[in-house]
Amino acid sequence: MANSLRLAIRKYRWKYAGMLGFWIQRITGLALLAYLFLHVKTIHQLNDPQKFQAALDQFGQPLFKLGEIGLLAAVVAHSLNGIRITLVDAGYGVSKQRQMFWYLAIGVGAVIFIAGALPILIYTVIK
């Protein structure tokens, strides 16, 4: 059992950074597109104040706040990874792509995510 897990990790270890970046970009990209759909749907309700206010009230609920944090995570991951990809495309770091991924995309990303998620968490808890 543990052996299969070890093997599974080994199976992809040699392509970790690049492939992780690839998958993160795809999955967060699709997720954000889906979110955009829902978001535009809600904003369109601006034409109907009651419905709009009802939606806003719903989004204050803790569950939605958690979703907001998830959204922040997706946005941070997609943007920073996107920055890394753009740098590579411009010719920078083509030989340092692993470091770029772990330090820039994941490292800096984690810092920004925590900086952004904390206020949301705190204000939801205080409420």
Next chain:
Amino acid sequence: MMRGRAIHWWLQRVTGAALLVLLVLHFWTNHYASNVRRGELSFEVVQQRMSNPWMVAIEISFLLIALYHGLNGLRGIILDYGWVTPRIAKSVTSLLVILGLVWAYWGVTAFVGNRHLQPGAPNPLKNAVQTPEAHVASAR
């Protein structure tokens, strides 16, 4: 001619960068700016903000750029699959363009033509029961 596909590759990066800027602006004004934290977000607040044509312009640009970036990305994902022949690719592209236009119209009509956003338009919810925060916000 040569730029054909290169331009979409390039624009994906450019729109990505633009989205980063617009996103920070959007996120800040909607989620972190002072009178919006702690759930003070209400129809009234949004109505006030979106009555400003510059704000509307920013939001619409954000939407259009995001739609291009997202749908261009989606197109790339679909085209990565080998069973997508050039003919299918053409149909997919047309479909995504139409989807984008409809989606854009849907978003734009949240602001443009919205009678609640005309200058001086009243808040229809004003006479309804208000939360204390919203009451404070409207009195400010």
Next chain:
Amino acid sequence: MATHSFRITRSGGEAAAGRTSLGSVRSYEVELDERMTVLDGLVQIQREKDSSLAFRCSCRVGMCGTCAMLVNYEPRLACQTRVAPLKSSVIHIAPLDHLPVIKDLVVSLEPFFDKWKQVKPALHPAKKDAKELAIVPPDSEFGQQAQGKRDCITCGACYSACSITGSNSKYLGPAAINRGLLRLLDPRDNAVDERVEVLNAEQGVWRCHTQFNCVAACPKGINLTDSIVRLKRAMLKPKTAFHGKLAAAGNS
């Protein structure tokens, strides 16, 4: 001498066209010296244990590219992979991914070379009837650019490593694109338009998403993603930089 268990993915005698390694895994115990390679192990198995094991090899010194296969799931040259540094008594061996398996570890490289041929891999000289040798001095601009791009031995490791080729059998793949770049950079070559058309096509450079698997897999250490990304940038201009190189070199 240490005992290693080679778990080899074996399959039929008939071509399993279009499928990646599917088949049963057979285990073989081999006694190997610490300096021995995976290829040594395979030869030992074939000679002493199971003569039906099929695999390809030729030069055994890492310059022909024939013995590429998946060693512990990574595309590698069997002759260049010593067993000791793998630090594992169990070694998984399988045929390359994304290529039709003929038998055991033997794959058909036809899809790979099909793409290779599409970019016109040979030099198409501007001066076909020149009498003097067209020498490229190592310190010339092209000489410098070509460093690290010329060493491809068409082993197929990069093609196997890229996940795009797995879901898209039409994608050119890193090796073909890299060769395309090498020829486009060459001031002696004048087949610019044909190559650019192939590389700029939907199945050309644009299907690369900078996974870098190819770079990790290349036994010659060629930075393939760098080549592909350079071409993407070059495609931005209506007349790519390659169109000017011939005039610059006095070859048009």
